[in-house]
Structures are given as structure tokens and as C-alpha cells.
Amino acid sequence: MSKYTITEIAQLCGTSPATVSRVLNNPELVADPLRERIAQKVKELGYKPNPFASRLSSKSRWGLALFVFDILNPFFALIVRRISHLAMEQGIPLTICDTENNPEKEKIYLDYLLDNKIGGIIFAEGISIPIIERAKKHTKTVLIDRYIEDDSISEVSSDNYNGGKQAAEYLIQLNHRRIGFIGGPKNWNSSDDRLAGYRDALEAHGIPFSPELVFQGDLRFESGIAAIEYFLALPDWPTAIFSANDQMAFGALTKARSLNISIPEDISIIGFDNIPFYSLFNTKLTTVQQNIPELCENAFYLLMDNIQRGAEKEEKQKKIVIPTQLKIGDTCRKLIGPLHDGKR
Amino acid sequence: MSKYTITEIAQLCGTSPATVSRVLNNPELVADPLRERIAQKVKELGYKPNPFASRLSSKSRWGLALFVFDILNPFFALIVRRISHLAMEQGIPLTICDTENNPEKEKIYLDYLLDNKIGGIIFAEGISIPIIERAKKHTKTVLIDRYIEDDSISEVSSDNYNGGKQAAEYLIQLNHRRIGFIGGPKNWNSSDDRLAGYRDALEAHGIPFSPELVFQGDLRFESGIAAIEYFLALPDWPTAIFSANDQMAFGALTKARSLNISIPEDISIIGFDNIPFYSLFNTKLTTVQQNIPELCENAFYLLMDNIQRGAEKEEKQKKIVIPTQLKIGDTCRKLIGPLHDGKR
DNA sequence: TCCTGTATTGAAAGCGTTTTCATATAGGGA
């Protein structure tokens, strides 16, 4: 809403528009007395360059986008919130693309963004690979909580493998031996890695891995319900369950309780994410915390850096891994005396 | 990503850029054989005008924004999802502003948007009045699920008054007489109206209104917990509770159950919104449905219409009201025999 | 003293549209 043009500012300062532009974009190019005077005037009048004119003349791309596949999932909502905040801080427009797990929508969004010469895109877990590959060809990209076999893509994710290990080891330390796992959809490597960590932890303690204890969910609440139903139908119940996210853990917890199964007395449950929402009750969910702010900030700045550096398309990109942290709540108990394992 | 400029298209068609521009924006101005030829070429080459150049030369405003105060709240997340979808359909960029209930952020977002000559803003319930008033001065606005005393603002909201009435009458019909109400923050008129409907329904049935049965929450889950604690501390428990949104209803429900209070045996609960998430369990929340798609579509098209018509600032604006619908689930029961009312 | 290089600034040429204004053509009325 600036009511001035750069030319007017220039006139008021007795200089040329070029110089004002320089003060705004490359201050080091203009000598001090003038620079100060112009900066002062700009501030005083609240002048802001017309963004359309800027983007027209500088051929640079502009703006960022964030793809999430389900904005109703609190984990992604938190990411949206955080990234929005960062973008706003830098005065960068951000387009939120909630694809509803629909490849059609992914495509429409991407087409639109490329038409608008988007400066960069952040993809959260759950967006399909072809879309990401296509985006990568035309603009800068970064993946958050997701990685694919491609050295030329920047990625920031939690240390899912060790997170899974942490969860499993905690349960093992509490004397659990029969530990169920609720995973995410196939090919979601963050979930696969948590599973790998869980598996390696078991084996490190001489506990054989049983495939029947792995339930494949889809990260949504409903999956947790389905999972607990599955586990309770087994001849031998697990004594503990590790869920690849809090949402499913919470679904399992709630469903179990509604069936009069006590948590953690009958079954211990541990989640992954540490979504504040799930710790509102008397019982706090035990979980492995993902450092969402850290994930978001790294992804954001990594992307910004690539944009500003004008990184090469095929340049080898950074893969940043953020550590996780075990958060002990009230949903796991220590098994004592003769090991309880199986149906009561 | 269009690789062509309007001039190139013009050359390929043996005409001038002006004519191509006209075909794109005011087709009726160009005669048929030429128009067809140009349209054909545009389609064939997938030409799209450079949006920055367009917006630079046409002084028109562009793009929409949506303010919500808490994107983690599923009601608002659903609104975000729906409005995003509509905007995308029309190829209109949408900026999501999650203000986190923070006036500072509201201001930063609005400043930014006005600088960028935003075409219109949709405000969901929960954004502060001064911000809305300021926005209204500079751009087109519409309120969703919110209204204020100002004829010159467009509004779309649910029929909260009758929704509240529906809920209360349903409970009364089930023989409840002592009905608690969990409201939203002060001055949120959607909540106030639900309360008014509740109150009028009571009085219509000769049930006196008791202020002690009204608990003021903040629409968040935690409030539901606080509310049930409050009600259970009363010497006379309510036999039923009407919550101004599902989130608080769910909080109350969950907390009650964790205290071994049965729902609906001991206390009936009815919510407001009908968020799908809360119906995932064995027990389906009884609730008053808000027609979110309808709310969003009305808001969106009302805004678009105002923009396209170039509505006058002080013109009297439409106030659209969307009916609600009672959705019976499993959280209310009929009191029978000697009326149960009060502590057991 | 003259030359070269560097730092600072301004003039002007775009950037890709839209839009105004002018021109040309065709048709209609006198």
C-alpha cells in the first residue's frame, strides 16, 4: 500500500531511482551519507517497492510453497504453522498446498506453482515421488521428514532409525518382549526406518522379530483403532505397542480403553512425534519426540540458501538429520516378576 | 512456466500483442476468425500470461487470503482445506494466515497483504475486530462464521441461534432438565448465539435458566476437560451438557470417561460442528452439524462477486445464514421413570 | 604529470502485460 514510487523517493532525496533501488537491494554499493539519507526517507515514508514491478524486472523467481498431504493431521498442521511463521518473518509469500492425498490435486497445485514461477517448494512426507521429481526440474526443492534415493535433493528429517531404536529399547528395558509395531503406509521411509530401528533393537537384545506383530496403518487415527483390534485378535497379545505416530497411538489407546483394556496396566503404548494435543489428559502419551521447529527451520533455511546461492540442479545436496528424544509419559509400565507375555 | 511472451504469440498469429491480450481478457472485442486462431494457438502452446506483468500494468488487485486463528483446530482446518480447494479451482492464489490467536501476528499478516494489494480477505471466527475493520477499508472482505455490527461487511454464518435451540430441545425432549452449557470465549457471537438458542429453548419449556450451568471455555480441547471438572464439582450435576463445539465436547467426554463417568448413562453430551474426526470411535458424538462446505462456498463466492462487481465500500452487504442439522449419535440418552437430576 | 583502476552515481533500456489512442475498414443514410 505504499503510496510512493521509487522515482518519487529518488526525487525527494535528490538522487536517481537506480540508487534508491541499490540502497534497498545492495546497500553496499552506495556510499554512506547518501545511503543513510535514502534509508531514512524510505523508513520515514514507509515506502515498499511494488512487488509486481520488482518481480517483473528482476527475473528472479519468488515465493515458496509447502505441500502437505493432510492438513487435518496435527503433525502437518504444526509444520504448516511453523513454516508459515518463518516465511512471514522474511516477508515471503507462502502457498499452502493441502493435497488431501490426491495425486490429481498434487498435479494441479504444482502446475499452478510452476506457472507462477515459484521460488521453491517444501514437500512434507506423503507427496508422491513423480511430483517431487518434476518440481525438482523446475525449481528449488527440499523434503521434510522424507527422503528419496536422489543425491540432488535436499532433505531434512528426524533420526527415525534411532528414534525407533529408542522406543524399542525403552520398552525392552521395561521387560517387554512381545512388542507390536504400528507402521505407516508402504514406502513411507520415515515409518520404515522406525521399524528398522525397532527391529534392530529387538535383535540386539536377542528377541526374535515376528512379522505378525507388525501392523500396517496409514498414520491416521482410524489406523490405531484397526491396529489394536488386530493385536487383540492375536492368540498372544503383545504387552506393548510402538506406533509410528502419536495419532495412531492415540487411536489405539482410546479404542483399547473403550474395550476396558487398561493402559498401561494391560498394554503399554508408545507413540512417535510428541504432538502436544495428545498430552492433554490425565494420561500423557509416552512418545518419541520429533523436533518440529528444528525440522522446519532447517528445511526452510536450507531451501532459502539454495535459492540465494542459485544452487546447481544436479549439485549434491545436504541431508540433514535431526535427533529425536524419548518423552516418558504414563502409557508404559515396567513388567515385573514372572514376565507377563500373552493372553490373560 | 510458459516459455512464450504475448509478443511471440502475436507474431506467430500475425497480429499484435494488444489483440492477443484482448482475446485473453475481453474476447468479445475481437472478431471471430482471428479470435479463434489466437485462442487456438494459445491453447496449443500452453501460453499463460506472466502474472507479474499483468498485475503491474492492470492496476487490479489480486489473490485472496484466509485468516484463521488456530489451524490446529479441525473446524478451521476444514475451512482452510475447503477454501484452498475453491481458490485452486479458480486459479487464484490463496494465502493462509494462521494467527495463533496473536494480535501481533494478525497485524503483520494484514500489513503484508495490503502491501501486496491483496484482492480480498476471508476472516474466520476469532480474528479481532480492529483488524477486520482495517482490512475492510482497503480491500474486499467477508466473514465466515462470525458477524459484527456493521452493515457494510459481508458475512456467512451458520444459524447458530437455531442450532443451539435444536440441541437444547433435543435434550429436553429426552427429559433432561438440568443442562450444562460450555461456551466459547466472550464476545464470540457464534457461541453467544448458541447460548441464546439454548436459553430460549429452556424457557419455552418452562425450565429456568441457571447461570451456574454455563461454563466459559475457549473452544479448545482443554476447555472441555476444565468444563467437566467444573460441572462435576457442582453439588447438583447436570444430566446433560451442550458444548459450543465438538472439540470441547470431546474433551469433556474423554475426561469424564477417564473418571469413570459413563457417557451417556451418567451424563449426556451434545456438541456443535460435526467434525468427522470425533465420530471415529464406537461412540459417535451427538452434535449439531455446521455445513462447512456450504459456509465456505458462500463466503468464497460472495467475496468473488464483490470483487468482480467492484462493490462500493459502504454498500450494504449480504448476511447469509446457513441452516444447521442435528446429528444424533451415541452420547445422549433418554431419561426415564423418575427424573434423574443431580448427584448420585 | 599522466595513466590506470576503483568507487560511486545516473541515464536509459528493458521486463511482459494492459490500455489508451489512433487508424483503417465497412456499412448505412442522405
Add this chain to the structure above:
DNA sequence: TCCCTATATGAAAACGCTTTCAATACAGGA
């Protein structure tokens, strides 16, 4: 036949900025 009015198109001027290029000034080196 001539003039006038619509209608259809093109030329060119914005839109407000960035950026290249040229100009100037000044310092240091030979």
C-alpha cells in the same frame, strides 16, 4: 457519391522496478 458511425486492429505509452552501461571523480603508481 460522400460523410458519418461502428467495429476491428495496431502502435505506443504506461506500470514501477532492476540492471547494464557509461560517466565522473578520485586515488595511487609510474
